[in-house]
Amino acid sequence: MADIKIFAAETPPEMAGEPDDIRQAIELLFFAYRDFTSDPDLILLRSGYGRAHHRILHFVGAYPGINVAQLLRILRITKQSLGRVLKQLLKQGFVEQRPGKRDRRQRLLFLTEKGRKFEAQLSTPQQKRVQQAFTAAGPDAVAGYLKVLEHLIDETERKFIIDAIKRG
């Protein structure tokens, strides 16, 4: 286990096509994201929920009063996909709906106390992981990290997303 090598023993030394630093960066993001999501995933698995539940809990928790259309745009899923999971969260009493005051067609979403607790439970290990990485890498690295991430977002969505994240 400790001495497994990823290097293919019979790999020819000549090595293919794409600029290697970009390939490395792509793989690094893959691995980092894999582990980044692993913390809540583990808890979710034991609780009988999935990653989709966490995403909803996170965004409803971070943006109380968010409506369904906004949530759909953020998650980039269909309302049917959202509906299935959201319905469970409502039934389980993690999320509650209130009609919008300006537009009574809208269902504004809020976490209940129970939802807040569960969300915190899911997010805490993930936050700790990020905090630890930030501390280890140092503030300059963090600034660079955030800058690159912003530029990975679709140019057409970038401003919208960044403004949204920084609200509050």
Add this chain to the structure above:
Amino acid sequence: MADIKIFAAETPPEMAGEPDDIRQAIELLFFAYRDFTSDPDLILLRSGYGRAHHRILHFVGAYPGINVAQLLRILRITKQSLGRVLKQLLKQGFVEQRPGKRDRRQRLLFLTEKGRKFEAQLSTPQQKRVQQAFTAAGPDAVAGYLKVLEHLIDETERKFIIDAIKRG
């Protein structure tokens, strides 16, 4: 569409619990990864394959001669999950197997010419996105970006992964 606000209109100003910069960083990673995977996903969708196919093509392409056990460890999936997708790639002639010379139980994996072409087609837009983000953010930012990503990886796997990525 252009003027959708993510800010919940009725959000109370008091705002809950977690350190906000960490929450922002978590969301930023979510959005960046969402868009980072969207390029190949679009092509895959039109080709009738899925993200799982891309992951295998990527790692077999990057590490020719990788064996099944190594691939499983990297992807963190079961052999049954891998098997279903790998079988398709073999049948379609994107990947080929050769028995290991040292250990003839092993099936070493290689891309065929067809596989290399398809992999390149999938990866090119993703590479361009990363390259563009790196250029826009600048070299110092990239260094910080990579540093933080490394520290997001599980400590127990970190050295293994980083060594692997930086191989030959």
Add this chain to the structure above:
DNA sequence: GTAATATGTCAATATGGCTGACATAAAAAT
């Protein structure tokens, strides 16, 4: 009053994970 919007829901389908069980060939250990 009619049209558009926000939301919900039913049904069918696909993908990609999972567990458990079992099979084969080759290497390693005794």
Add this chain to the structure above:
DNA sequence: ATTTTTATGTCAGCCATATTGACATATTAC
């Protein structure tokens, strides 16, 4: 030489999450 372990494959079934398409309701906008 025999037994055990390892590397791989495969069958079957289950679950979570996504999709498309169709349709229903309430409310707002024209």
